[in-house]
Amino acid sequence: MIVVLAGGVGGARFANGLAALLGPGQLTVVVNVGDDFDHLGLRICPDLDTVTYTLANLNNRELGWGQVGETWSFMDALGKLGGPAWFNLGDRDLATHVLRTHRLAAGEPLSAIVADFAKARGIAQAILPVTDDPVRTRVLTDEGELNFQDYFVRRRCEPVFRAIRFAGADQARPHPAVLAALADPALEAILIAPSNPLLSLAPILAVPGIAAALAARAVPCVAISPFIAGQAVKGPAAKIMRELGLEPGPAAIAAHYGDLIDGLVIDHADRAELASPALLHTDILMRDDAGQQRLAAEVLAFARRLA
Amino acid sequence: MIVVLAGGVGGARFANGLAALLGPGQLTVVVNVGDDFDHLGLRICPDLDTVTYTLANLNNRELGWGQVGETWSFMDALGKLGGPAWFNLGDRDLATHVLRTHRLAAGEPLSAIVADFAKARGIAQAILPVTDDPVRTRVLTDEGELNFQDYFVRRRCEPVFRAIRFAGADQARPHPAVLAALADPALEAILIAPSNPLLSLAPILAVPGIAAALAARAVPCVAISPFIAGQAVKGPAAKIMRELGLEPGPAAIAAHYGDLIDGLVIDHADRAELASPALLHTDILMRDDAGQQRLAAEVLAFARRLA
Numbered sequence: 001m002i003v004v005l006a007g008g009v010g011g012a013r014f015a016n017g018l019a020a021l022l023g024p025g026q027l028t029v030v031v032n033v034g035d036d037f038d039h040l041g042l043r044i045c046p047d048l049d050t051v052t053y054t055l056a057n058l059n060n061r062e063l064g065w066g067q068v069g070e071t072w073s074f075m076d077a078l079g080k081l082g083g084p085a086w087f088n089l090g091d092r093d094l095a096t097h098v099l100r101t102h103r104l105a106a107g108e109p110l111s112a113i114v115a116d117f118a119k120a121r122g123i124a125q126a127i128l129p130v131t132d133d134p135v136r137t138r139v140l141t142d143e144g145e146l147n148f149q150d151y152f153v154r155r156r157c158e159p160v161f162r163a164i165r166f167a168g169a170d171q172a173r174p175h176p177a178v179l180a181a182l183a184d185p186a187l188e189a190i191l192i193a194p195s196n197p198l199l200s201l202a203p204i205l206a207v208p209g210i211a212a213a214l215a216a217r218a219v220p221c222v223a224i225s226p227f228i229a230g231q232a233v234k235g236p237a238a239k240i241m242r243e244l245g246l247e248p249g250p251a252a253i254a255a256h257y258g259d260l261i262d263g264l265v266i267d268h269a270d271r272a273e274l275a276s277p278a279l280l281h282t283d284i285l286m287r288d289d290a291g292q293q294r295l296a297a298e299v300l301a302f303a304r305r306l307a
Numbered sequence: 308m309i310v311v312l313a314g315g316v317g318g319a320r321f322a323n324g325l326a327a328l329l330g331p332g333q334l335t336v337v338v339n340v341g342d343d344f345d346h347l348g349l350r351i352c353p354d355l356d357t358v359t360y361t362l363a364n365l366n367n368r369e370l371g372w373g374q375v376g377e378t379w380s381f382m383d384a385l386g387k388l389g390g391p392a393w394f395n396l397g398d399r400d401l402a403t404h405v406l407r408t409h410r411l412a413a414g415e416p417l418s419a420i421v422a423d424f425a426k427a428r429g430i431a432q433a434i435l436p437v438t439d440d441p442v443r444t445r446v447l448t449d450e451g452e453l454n455f456q457d458y459f460v461r462r463r464c465e466p467v468f469r470a471i472r473f474a475g476a477d478q479a480r481p482h483p484a485v486l487a488a489l490a491d492p493a494l495e496a497i498l499i500a501p502s503n504p505l506l507s508l509a510p511i512l513a514v515p516g517i518a519a520a521l522a523a524r525a526v527p528c529v530a531i532s533p534f535i536a537g538q539a540v541k542g543p544a545a546k547i548m549r550e551l552g553l554e555p556g557p558a559a560i561a562a563h564y565g566d567l568i569d570g571l572v573i574d575h576a577d578r579a580e581l582a583s584p585a586l587l588h589t590d591i592l593m594r595d596d597a598g599q600q601r602l603a604a605e606v607l608a609f610a611r612r613l614a
Contacts (some may be wrong), residue, residue: 040405042405073399074401077400077401078406081403083406094381094401096384098385099347116389122386224346280590
């Protein structure tokens, strides 16, 4: 049994590599919900959808988000009605959002809907929102506090990042299956995917009980750096860290996770002199499915060595 | 100034013929809302959309409903998620439903949204829901009472029709602009489109104040029969009338509207011996845009002769 904490694209790719190596039921993917938001009355869950689409092999590799074979008639018609154009909703993607919103409104928990959607798409791994309660990432910038998607998509991460908070996190209850997976006697390792530490993984750790469960772990916890030579593979992680006065690289990641991790996987391009955690140097870029599986295998082997 | 009461396809085509003959602002289309319903959390307004798409020349002539150039990715993806397949929602059509639902949830009246959508689509005529309040057609059948779309789409009008009611109609307030149009000193005629008298026009007349305004009219009111030789041009009108023990034709229409109409337009294929209303025999089938305009011109001339 492996638990991986994941955000969007980097987390989804790494989880997909793990899924190819592990048997059905041996992987639990715990996913960030801080990016979730309501748009046009629809509940959008970007990280859950990216993980689900990727594990179902439905992810759009050209775009880096959304579904393969996507069409855009809805956005075209919406534009002609004067509707908002800043957040793209593909026609196929809309089926996810509309059905999810409808079922949430009927009182179903998010996790049950996510599980049904994963099953309908033939996914054999457990995909769990870290909580069924609302956690909403807010970014304090030089232009004031912005909802995450306003910062991330509408403003393209251009405002200077000053601080972050996870509204609702203090009231959120961790999903019981997440705590159960972290306490499972069959658990071999906890992995922290190469997602954005501040935007994608911090809101997972901010849910009460999650960091404590990691701190009480009986198995190795290994994080994969999302940085290569001071640059993020994707997204604004490097820009944000610099705006907070941190140098994006192994030392900042190690300091960020502190005692929560036993090992850190960094790229060959990076160097670090750290007393802890233990380091694994490798090629952290996942270029394709084979690259995902190679990285996943190396990380699993590293975690087993730390046991 | 002309006011036309309209349901879906027949009403939309006739209104489109009138729109081509009358100047901007000279036509008010009062539309049935009894077919409206909520599906997957989205408010669907079939008759308002058919009228709007037709007046915008966006109507799908092959299907007879929905938008031209429609795509179906949403339905394909929805089916793969196990979502309901009985009501088709096109990708372009979804923009209407999602934006309308979102604006309704924010507290905007339906009429304001309809007006904005019509303006965005370049429509110069007034399209008014007969009321902003919910009126929902329920059909009592040999299988029990069904919501209208369950009867009409899901069950394809197969159950035997026994009675109809318009839930909410007694509490509904007619839209003030509808009453104002019916009382406008510039009004020349009131026209009742060749829509289904029982399913499309009765719910308009069931809204308090509408039938009274027609009864108090100072101008001719002319209805167009939706029947040709005992058959409806489209839809279940003839089947329903027979199930109620009525023969679909001029006499049943004249009896249905009674004193509310001064004239009735029927097809060359039909004959009637009636003391009133006055009859106009013509070709009531609207095969194309030219046919819509021909019928509209003949009906306008007939109404003017009755003045």
